Amino acid sequence: MRRKNDTAKTATPTHTATTPMPRSVASLARTNPFMLGLMGALGVLVALVIGGIVDQLATVLVYIGVAIFLALGLDPIVSFIERKLPRPAAVAIVVAAVVLAFVGILLAIVPILVEQISNLIEDGPKMVQDFMASAWFKDVSEQFGSTFDDAAQGVLSFIQDPGNILNISGGVFAVGAGIASGFTGVTIVLILTLYFMASLRSMKKVAARFVPAYxxxxxxxxxxxxxxxxxxxxxxxxxxxxxxxxxxxxxxxxxxxxxxxxxxxxxxxxxxxxxxxxxxxxxxxxxxxxxxxxxxxxxxxxxxxxxxxxxxxxxxxxxxxxxxxxxxxxxxxxxxxxxxxxxxxxxxxxxxxxxxxxxxxxxxxxxxxxxxxxxxxxxxx
The missing domain is CATH 1.20.1440 (de novo design (two linked rop proteins))
Known part of the structure; x- marks a missing residue:
């Protein structure tokens, strides 16, 4: 009987109703409302910071998305060429074809666009005068009276005024800056596409590593x-x-x-x-x-x-x-x-x-x- 009592005395003590338990987060929040409010405010602040970062990187994320989908679109061509050549050679051929196509589009579009805009600025007044001298304009002027003719004269005066031409050229410069920004974006997408196309298989293997083995x-x-x-x-x-x-x-x-x-x-x-x-x-x-x-x-x-x-x-x-x-x-x-x-x-x-x-x-x-x-x-x- 005594040995049983000794064993009971030496057993590991268990928690009883009077033994204090560790305080949980919920009990801490109930006893300290300030901590609950502080943690909530920090969570909102972190969410706002992440939202601001995503908003600032929205254009970059779109570039990455476009590049990934273009790389997926070019991958069947690489796989087709890979049947006869090694993959590095197939990727090099597709890269060369894409770069040549991009350069060809630039050489075909940019000079023509610049020439057409220059001709429009130079020949704008003459085009308006020819338009006003046409039979269609005269018929419309006779039907609507002097109001239509005054409006046309106002347009002609606006175009012939050098100050207005400068204002128009400022808008043209703004459009040109937008076009340059677009070409920059296209170049970035092109570079990312070529990189993703060359490393598409390794990217898939890395993505699979984030998933459990089974x-x-x-x-x-x-x-x-x-x-x-x-x-x-x-x-x-x-x-x-x-x-x-x-x-x-x-x-x-x-x-x-x-x-x-x-x-x-x-x-x-x-x-x-x-x-x-x-x-x-x-x-x-x-x-x-x-x-x-x-x-x-x-x-x-x-x-x-x-x-x-x-x-x-x-x-x-x-x-x-x-x-x-x-x-x-x-x-x-x-x-x-x-x-x-x-x-x-x-x-x-x-x-x-x-x-x-x-x-x-x-x-x-x-x-x-x-x-x-x-x-x-x-x-x-």
């Missing part, structure tokens, strides 16, 4: 499906945009539209955004054709209406047959949301992002829901 195979398969589908989508949309740009260049040159190379570039960039972009670029190009004559603009409108029908019912089903089908409503919503967040680049990235989300839903969410054939068992209390 889920890496599933994650790697899903990542390959997403990257392959996005690459096919980007390549298909770029092919449609290239067709639209080449046909626009040929047609606009035939009808003698102003700056056909620039208008073809607008058509190419617009076609990268399906539905919304093609329509917007067609409207812009048709309005610019009004500089030549209303007949030229009408011909351009008819051409783009016919082309959009051919693209929707002939070209797009053939080129985009292997790509992910994105519903039209989702395309419009993604394009508008991407444009609001990141401008033109954001709209370009938004559609592949929507395609990626669709793939994840089809590959992960739907199968997980399909496996739930019976409701979960309810345990009795």
């Amino acid at each position: 889920q890496r195979d599933t994650f790697s398969g899903l990542l390959e499906d997403v990257s392959g589908a996005v690459g096919r989508y980007v390549m298909g949309q770029a092919s449609l945009a290239l067709v639209n740009g080449i046909l626009s260049l040929i047609f606009l040159s035939i009808i003698q539209a102003p700056v056909p190379a620039l208008l073809a570039l607008i058509a190419f960039i617009g076609s990268m955004i399906p539905l919304v972009g093609t329509l917007a670029a067609s409207i812009i190009n048709s309005l610019i054709c009004l500089i030549v004559s209303p007949v030229t603009a009408l011909i351009a409108i008819i051409y783009y209406l016919i082309y959009m029908q051919i693209e929707a019912y002939v070209l797009s089903p053939r080129i985009m047959s292997k790509a992910v089908a994105v519903p039209g409503a989702l395309v419009v919503i993604a394009a508008v949301a991407g444009g609001a967040l990141g401008g033109i680049l954001g709209a370009l990235v938004a559609i592949p992002v929507a395609a990626s989300i669709i793939i994840i839903v089809q590959k992960v969410v739907f199968p997980a829901q399909d496996r739930k054939k019976t409701p979960p068992a309810v345990t009795a209390p």
Whole structure:
């Protein structure tokens, strides 16, 4: 009996109702409201700092996103060349082709654009005088009286005033600064695209390392499906945009539209955004054709209406047959949301992002829901 009592005395003591327990965070917050308020204020401050950083880096994040999707779009070309050559040689060939294409676009567009702007500034007054001497202007002046003629004379006086020309040139300089900033962004995206394209496989391996080992195979398969589908989508949309740009260049040159190379570039960039972009670029190009004559603009409108029908019912089903089908409503919503967040680049990235989300839903969410054939068992209390 005594040995049992000794054993009980030497046993490890346990907490009883009178033994004080360590104070938890909740009890500390209840006893010290100041600490709770301080921690909440610090959390809000950290959130504001992170939001400000993201806002400042929004353009950079858009550049990175565009570069990643372009790299995914060029990866099928690299894989095709890799069947006959080593991957470094395939990457080098694609890099050289992309750089040459970019330099060719610059050499084709920039001199023509500068020349056209200079001619517009020099020939602006003469164009207004010729317009006022036309039969159409005289007929309109006779119908609307001296009000229309006074307005035209005011426009002519404004153009002929050197001070106003200086103001216009200041606006032109601002536009030129915007164009230079755009070219800088394109250059950054091009450099990032080439880097991501060369290191795409290593990037996928590093991304898989963040996933637990027992889920890496599933994650790697899903990542390959997403990257392959996005690459096919980007390549298909770029092919449609290239067709639209080449046909626009040929047609606009035939009808003698102003700056056909620039208008073809607008058509190419617009076609990268399906539905919304093609329509917007067609409207812009048709309005610019009004500089030549209303007949030229009408011909351009008819051409783009016919082309959009051919693209929707002939070209797009053939080129985009292997790509992910994105519903039209989702395309419009993604394009508008991407444009609001990141401008033109954001709209370009938004559609592949929507395609990626669709793939994840089809590959992960739907199968997980399909496996739930019976409701979960309810345990009795």
